[in-house]
Amino acid sequence: TFKTHLFYIQGENEDAQTYATLRTKAEEVEQAMQLPGNRIFYLSIPPSSFASVCEGLAQAGLATSASAASPYSRIIVEKPVGRDLASAQQINEVTGKVFDESQIFRIDHYLGKETVQNLMVVRFANSIFEPIWNHKYIDHVQITVSESEGVGTRASYYEEAGALRDMIQNHLLQLLCLVAMEPPYSLDPNVVRNAKMEVLRCLRPIVGKDVEQYTVRAQYAEGVAHGQPIPGYRREKGVNPNSTTETFVAVKAFVENWRWSGVPFYLRTGKALPKRASEVAVQFKDIPQILFNANPAAPQPANVLTLRIQPDEGLSLRIISRVPGTRAQTHPVEMDFQYSDVFGCPSPEAYER
Structure with a gap:
């Protein structure tokens, strides 16, 4: 059933162990279910947390580079992207350091x-x-x-x-x-x-x-x-x-x-x-x-x-x-x-x- 494919990990945005645990669980599930390793990170969180999450994903090796020959890794950023122009530019800079622009999806569910x-x-x-x-x-x-x-x-x-x-x-x-x-x-x-x-x-x-x-x-x-x-x-x-x-x-x-x-x-x-x-x-x-x-x-x-x-x-x-x-x-x-x-x-x- 669908619910058997759902998993939950609790942790703090700024705690490196959170991302290490996430990577371990992701690799475990991918191996058990014979998945190719495609990953989407959906950030439905306050804009002030975007930077720490992107850095955490990068340090844990969860943000793979964009390549047609390898499994994809994508990030979805939901509104609002920052509080003002300066913070929006900062978020774009932070996400851009970790992910290629082709991997970043800024969405408006409306x-x-x-x-x-x-x-x-x-x-x-x-x-x-x-x-x-x-x-x-x-x-x-x-x-x-x-x-x-x-x-x-x-x-x-x-x-x-x-x-x-x-x-x-x-x-x-x-x-x-x-x-x-x-x-x-x-x-x-x-x-x-x-x-x-x-x-x-x-x-x-x-x-x-x-x-x-x-x-x-x-x-x-x-x-x-x-x-x-x-x-x-x-x-x-x-x-x-x-x-x-x-x-x-x-x-x-x-x-x-x-x-x-x-x-x-x-x-x-x-x-x-x-x-x-x-x-x-x-x-x-x-x-x-x-x-x-x-x-x-x-x-x-x-x-x-x-x-x-x-x-x-x-x-x-x-x-x-x-x-x-x-x-x-x-x-x-x-x-x-x-x-x-x-x-x-x-x-x-x-x-x-």
Whole structure:
């Protein structure tokens, strides 16, 4: 059975004996099961521990060189990669000393979500969208990742990261790139990455007094989640009572290129919010209110394309329709697609991919 192939070793990140024990166990299992010796080290740990782990793997001889003639050794680094530019560069330097770049995989599990993978398909496989996917027709884009739970048992990590580092600089920026990128000439990972990089290079920097104008930071207070009381963030176990770490952040961003000139991208994420929801909403510009708007003080709702990432993965398009009857009345309606309804099976979780 699967569980007979699982093994557990406990140790400290900075203890050389941990890695010696790991190597002994790995070689023992590889020999018993006649495995070729391919190894993947998945670092789902705080960024501050990356350096000591890489050095420990190297000293124990667990990080073999990249060679087609020998078993592979790879390292997977999960977000966030560092706290800032300097620490990210330091992590890249440390991992680069031990592993070749071809052996290093920096992942964002959000890219494994079904609707996130569907974003490129919606954009580039449907001729109705790409011609209007620009500043002439789109008013703004909202990217939301809302969590209803508090920090729970992750207080020590969250105190080090905060919502900005935990969510904005990886998950939400990945979504922004998929919405804003130019069509890649192939689906090769490097080609797609380069298309995303062009978007990031066009992001307007938020510096100085712009921070106050274009960003919001906050912490959750005492409240109720799923019918159960939760303490305010500063009263959570493991949180500094004077903490200034944000649990909510909102950013108004601009991609300064020809396609997106003047179109705001609203990014927001937080914990202990009223509901759990992740979605991308593309709101199109209003039409001239001439033919069907009987009340100029209450204009018609705009057309909105919403891609639901979780829960209820799917896509909806809000359009304006005529209300049956003798009067020329209109009403917004939703053209809705849900994965579970169409394909009849739940989508794999991001980590399952």
